[in-house]
Amino acid sequence: MATSISFARGAPCPEALSGDLIAACTRDALAADAVRILSYGTGHGYPPLREALAAEHGATADQVLVTNGSLQGFVFLLETLLSPGDLVAVESPTYDRALLQLRLHDMEVLPIPVDDDGMVVEALAEACAAGRVPKLVYTIPNFQNPSGATLSAERRRALVEVCDRYDILILEDDPYGKLRFEGDAIPGIWETAGPGRVIFTSSFSKTVAPGLRVGYLVSPPDIAATLAAAASRTYISPALLSEAAVSQLISAGGLQANIDTVTGLMRERRDAMMRGMRHLPEGSRCVPPLGGFFCWVTLPEGVSADALFDDAAAAGIAYVKGSDCVLEGGERTLRLAYSGVSPAEIEEGMERLGAVFRDAAVASR
Ligand SMILES: Cc1ncc(COP(=O)(O)O)c(C=O)c1O
Numbered sequence: 001m002a003t004s005i006s007f008a009r010g011a012p013c014p015e016a017l018s019g020d021l022i023a024a025c026t027r028d029a030l031a032a033d034a035v036r037i038l039s040y041g042t043g044h045g046y047p048p049l050r051e052a053l054a055a056e057h058g059a060t061a062d063q064v065l066v067t068n069g070s071l072q073g074f075v076f077l078l079e080t081l082l083s084p085g086d087l088v089a090v091e092s093p094t095y096d097r098a099l100l101q102l103r104l105h106d107m108e109v110l111p112i113p114v115d116d117d118g119m120v121v122e123a124l125a126e127a128c129a130a131g132r133v134p135k136l137v138y139t140i141p142n143f144q145n146p147s148g149a150t151l152s153a154e155r156r157r158a159l160v161e162v163c164d165r166y167d168i169l170i171l172e173d174d175p176y177g178k179l180r181f182e183g184d185a186i187p188g189i190w191e192t193a194g195p196g197r198v199i200f201t202s203s204f205s206k207t208v209a210p211g212l213r214v215g216y217l218v219s220p221p222d223i224a225a226t227l228a229a230a231a232s233r234t235y236i237s238p239a240l241l242s243e244a245a246v247s248q249l250i251s252a253g254g255l256q257a258n259i260d261t262v263t264g265l266m267r268e269r270r271d272a273m274m275r276g277m278r279h280l281p282e283g284s285r286c287v288p289p290l291g292g293f294f295c296w297v298t299l300p301e302g303v304s305a306d307a308l309f310d311d312a313a314a315a316g317i318a319y320v321k322g323s324d325c326v327l328e329g330g331e332r333t334l335r336l337a338y339s340g341v342s343p344a345e346i347e348e349g350m351e352r353l354g355a356v357f358r359d360a361a362v363a364s365r
Pocket of ligand 1: 010068070071095140213214
């Protein structure tokens, strides 16, 4: 069988992972601060990294919790700030693991549709007006996982207005925002809202390396203390060596160059993926993402990404079913991650995937 090509994993390609860079950062970090790095720390994470992140986000270090990946921070938040049965608004579609965690924690999920400009905030406002007021709104504003859409500046302001009116907490999850291919960055929700309204979370998994497992949350001080207590109960302190390597990368001024390299690699892959769309059946739809890792495809009527998942696997192609990213429906949609594969693999993979989908389109006529 032909080699398999995975469009399923939202991970950077091997070329984006610099072993030499991380080795140098780790060595320099240890040379400067070995005893602290190799000891137990507190649940909050490595202090110099917390300081650097606080400075970036206009916060104080006690507002920053560095976790073993940002998904861990999301779970701490569900465990400590919410209770089973609480209503949580999410974009529909949203990040499949976040949806899974919400389900595992018995949250009630309020799906808010996404269009080309991100979450349709008007739909959230209508739900609130009808008495369905969530405790938390979870949004991925930039190059969303899985839709690739970016929340417009106007909608960010509207979201803050709705959440102010109904006193709703916002979780802004932004691991992709720095990987922008075109256009200007849009001010974040954390910057747009008043104090106390937003928890910001991000990660170095996409901009540096997922194996480091370094993510973080910036929150109002009382929430940060609650989250840090959960971290301390769970793992005493996070992996300080990874955090120290990231901290060193930032203090030595190397992070932006790495982001530029990764952005260039991802742009090439996005372009290859968009070229590859010509293999999909007529009537397929995909809006080119302006950054990040993902393309979201809607197949024509009669062609089900769910039903064809196994056929695609037999052709050596993996993707994420859109139906895993929504509460119900989504059978004609799929997420294609171009991040982890080469442009040549993207062309080959899209050709094979296109053949599977085109055969089904013909059969459905
Ligand atoms: C939107 C979003 N949030 C969080 C994560 C988890 O990242 P981490 O590796 O920091 O746990 C991902 C990874 O795919 C993601 O896409």
